[in-house]
Amino acid sequence: MDDSLSDNRPLRILIADDSDSDRLILKTLLRRLDHEVADARNGQDAVDIFRESGADIVLLDALMPVMDGMEAAHQIKALAGERLVPLIFLTSLSDADALARCLEAGGDDFLTKPYNRIIIEAKINAFNRMRLMHQTLSQHRDLINDRNRHLLEEQEIAKRVFDNVAHTGCLDAPNIRYHASPMSIFNGDVLFACPRPAGGMQILVGDFTGHGLPAAIGAMPVAEIFYGMTSKGFSGSDVLREINQKLGRILPTGMFCCAALIQADFHLNQLQIWNGGLPDGVLLRTSGEQETITSRHLPLGVLAAARFDAGMEVVRTEPGDTLLMMTDGVMEAENRHGEMYGEERLKRSLNDTGNAGSPFEAVIAGIHAFTGKQPEQDDVTLLSLEMVEEAELAGVSERLPQSALEGPAEWHCVYEIQDRSLGQFSPLPLLLHICMEVPGLRRKSGEIYTLLSELYTNALEHGVLGLSSDWKATPDGFGRYYAERERRLQSVSGHFIRFSLTHTMTARGGQLAIVCEDSGSGFDYRDLSAVGDENGYSGRGLMLLRKLGHSLNFREYGTRAEIVYDWQFSEVAAREGSTNT
């Protein structure tokens, strides 16, 4: 803190009086109080001295030649700007009006003649205290302003970093609509969407407890895990388990993340949803029916891994069905009277969908009509996901991040998964990861994942578990199929599924050979009806293979499936462009 704030420093006092004797008396009085005194004979000199060297306190005679005290007071206050320079009028005026005019002219007080040294000393000290307090407050204010500006700059930078890590992924897909405040990260809301390599997408809506940087920091690893795992093909449950564990480890007690994870499969027309602590989601059927997606779990980062339930609700959908998920900010949006938007109003807004165009627009319009605020001002995070035909989303998954590293080209690996792990662990992300080490295969991750996934699902469900795909044809059977699948998985014993992957380079690109063997009793792969059934064995994988002209062979009574997948360098593909892509 600088010297001027220490109380016992001599003050620099400027006095102006046209009477030589009065000036002499005052100057002597003040010097005997250990202050430094500068004196002027009129108002103009006083202003000049003040402009030149300033003063802590100014004592001015009211009536002076050249420039009187009133005008000098006015100019000195203007020169002082934000600083408080106490200004005391010296006067032998006695009528109240004249004294009041002195104060109106910018004076802080007056001293009447004859001078009384006790009064003078007391007033100087009182005004000095006021001056110091003002100075302290100004410094604190400047400091706070400075800190605040600094904080905003830091937030801006943090936001830029955050936006790079926690980018919005495929939120711009044509079937997604969302609203999030531009600085939502600092109110703790997160919204991510990522295409899955096998098609479909995963979406995470989250709301961290707390605000500001602490909330944003927790969101960083969530984004990393979500995008990293989803793009490698991990299921929603796997992503949830990983995020829960990570948050449990890094967040302080009392801080957690209310979240919903949505895994949308447009091919199967199915949503898998996990809601932990977010307000009820709403699924609007094309029929007009509304289904509630209630939170059935504690938020992420609360439970230990062993007690965490990552099971997702499976919901059958049809194209046109729309899912709405939101954070607390929607329910708690307040109007001028402090009332909250709430569930009832949400329902009323949704019933109004016909007029608004879409459920999303209906809710946004409802909130803004209720709060009277502009969309930019609120903390509302709202997501709308429409189920569509898979073909409408072509191109969305091609934006998965690519690694620039060179990878292996000639390799072979065998991976066998056995017994209990068959039910608990999906080898697909790992196998996909191995394949993605080959740069030329990275752009094909969707196709590779589909092949691996079809082979694995078939080997597990039809080979090892012996389930019949016919059941899946009806909604009832669909449920039974999955219930039976769960039941049989519990008692799997002495079984395995073995993948053998071999990659070699060719003149035009590379070749990936995938062999999948299982310990089941096989099936009649020559039954063409099974092969042609979309819901049955290798429906999509086989269709894709046929389309791409690759080979698929079954051996050992159907317990061994072999696929040879050829890929071409992009130049080769471009040259032969129209012929076989």
Add this chain to the structure above:
Amino acid sequence: MTDKPHLDQEALAELQDVMEDEFDILINTYIKDSSDRIAHLRSALDQDDADRFSKSAHSFKGSCINIGAPRLGELCSEAEKAGRENRLVEAGAMVDAIENEFRQVEQTLRGFLE
């Protein structure tokens, strides 16, 4: 005209205390200053400038009060008032009275000087 004393002994004693060695300078300054002011009053009167007359009387009043010459201060105050009210006809006599009173004050003050 006024029953205020020529000099306020108490005020003068305090000034002596405050000014110490500079008391003589103060007295001389006051005497010089006052002579100038009486000349100012006369010149304002000659030019029939009531405003300047009133302001000069006001300033003179202030220094008289401060030095401890209350009767002279009172005379100045009356002159200030007359000037403000544009009664310059009576003012000539007032300046004479001021000058007379000042001569007495000056004489007594010089007695304080060594």
